[in-house]
Amino acid sequence: MSDSKESPAPQAAGKAVTLDDLRQRIDAIDNELLNLISERAGCAQQVAEVKLAAGDVGEDGQVQFYRPEREAQVLRRIMANNPGPLKGEEMARLFREIMSACLALEQPIRLAYLGPEGTFTQQAALKHFGDSAVTKPMAAIDEVFREVEAGAVQYGVVPVENSTEGVINHTLDSFMGSQLKISGEVVLRIHHHLLVGPNTRREKISRIYSHAQSLAQCRKWLDAHFPHAERIAVSSNAEAARQVRTEWHSAAIAGDMAAKLYELEKVEEKIEDSPDNSTRFLIIGDSSVPASGDDKTSIVVAMRNQPGALHDLLAPFHRHQIDLTRVETRPSRSGAWNYVFFIDFRGHRDDPLITATLEELRQCAADVKVLGSYPVGVL
Numbered sequence: 001m002s003d004s005k006e007s008p009a010p011q012a013a014g015k016a017v018t019l020d021d022l023r024q025r026i027d028a029i030d031n032e033l034l035n036l037i038s039e040r041a042g043c044a045q046q047v048a049e050v051k052l053a054a055g056d057v058g059e060d061g062q063v064q065f066y067r068p069e070r071e072a073q074v075l076r077r078i079m080a081n082n083p084g085p086l087k088g089e090e091m092a093r094l095f096r097e098i099m100s101a102c103l104a105l106e107q108p109i110r111l112a113y114l115g116p117e118g119t120f121t122q123q124a125a126l127k128h129f130g131d132s133a134v135t136k137p138m139a140a141i142d143e144v145f146r147e148v149e150a151g152a153v154q155y156g157v158v159p160v161e162n163s164t165e166g167v168i169n170h171t172l173d174s175f176m177g178s179q180l181k182i183s184g185e186v187v188l189r190i191h192h193h194l195l196v197g198p199n200t201r202r203e204k205i206s207r208i209y210s211h212a213q214s215l216a217q218c219r220k221w222l223d224a225h226f227p228h229a230e231r232i233a234v235s236s237n238a239e240a241a242r243q244v245r246t247e248w249h250s251a252a253i254a255g256d257m258a259a260k261l262y263e264l265e266k267v268e269e270k271i272e273d274s275p276d277n278s279t280r281f282l283i284i285g286d287s288s289v290p291a292s293g294d295d296k297t298s299i300v301v302a303m304r305n306q307p308g309a310l311h312d313l314l315a316p317f318h319r320h321q322i323d324l325t326r327v328e329t330r331p332s333r334s335g336a337w338n339y340v341f342f343i344d345f346r347g348h349r350d351d352p353l354i355t356a357t358l359e360e361l362r363q364c365a366a367d368v369k370v371l372g373s374y375p376v377g378v379l
């Protein structure tokens with residue numbers, strides 16, 4: 001280590017290292033980084049040529065520049081090899097942005113998300129795809145589905161479950177009438193803040209706007225601190241933030257992106273009742289994703305309405321020791337008393353073990369639809 005040129009001893013010949021020395025060293029490292037990142041970007045450009053020449057098209061007939069399984073592998077490798085002192089997650093975030101910019105050289109990714117601008121879904125979309133993605137806000141979850149189905153964008157991002165409030169039914173229901181597949185997941189820690197416009201004082205707050213889910217996630221805090229304020233549910237937290245900019249007696253509950261976008265002041269930070277409040281989002285698209293080495297599969301199963309149906313449904317998973325990560329029930333749209341199950345489990349549909357399990361499931365279920373196999377969220 002002592003002769004390594006990357007890490008000069010802090011004291012050379014008894015002389016303390018100066019700020020100037022360190023800044024010169026940082027400049028030299030930045031130049032090296034600049035050249036290396038440029039070299040990497042050049043490789044990505046060549047990858048694009050290879051993909052075009054190979055006619056590497058997906059189910060949508062388009063050349064597959066974006067490769068979710070490869071990106072997950074790159075990020076996992078970075079985290080595993082990270083020597084510190086930066087945290088693995090922080091390092092992966094930096095590489096996430098480098099890959100995003102490299103992919104944009106091949107072809108910028110276009111995606112729709114549950115808007116308006118400033119929602120947690122937008123934050124999740126950027127966390128997953130990086131800042132070079134071109135994002136388009138949609139007014140409702142089914143509109144995100146339609147935008148992807150129409151081919152106006154390549155991918156969509158929608159919320160699917162929250163750790164405190166549970167499943168987002170609109171998303172599950174939208175899958176029932178759609179051919180779209182899941183190509184990824186992203187989990188976001190959700191921090192809510194109480195936000196006000198420039199002319200609002202805390203003691204004047206008589207109305208608090210937010211999405212119903214966020215009001216619910218801050219219920220105890222609101223009961224304790226603003227028991228008499230009227231709680232008004234609106235279509236999104238970002239919409240709440242937009243609204244209170246000009247209402248001097250109102251506050252909004254929303255996240256950092258909305259606070260920044262609408263230039264609101266934080267009256268109180270992190271007011272969510274549960275400190276590990278998080279939301280899981282799904283990436284939806286046209287194409288199936290090959291195995292990345294650490295994957296999840298989501299399916300919808302319609303069961304015949306007969307005694308022991310739930311047992312029959314779970315038995316193949318138990319037999320093959322497949323790790324179920326979620327089981328959700330929704331009323332089916334086809335019959336008044338029929339139910340469908342949304343099931344997530346570890347493994348990829350191409351694993352022989354998973355193929356066998358799905359085969360056994362098909363013997364006892366009325367219908368099994370695979371929504372997709374995709375890399376377990378890395379960031």
Ligand SMILES: C=C(O[C@@H]1C=C(C(=O)O)C=C[C@H]1O)C(=O)O
Binds near residue numbers: 070098100102103106
């Ligand atoms: C470079 C590639 O294309 C894209 C860019 C990637 C990168 O910058 O590492 C990784 C996967 C793809 O989304 C590739 O497929 O290897």
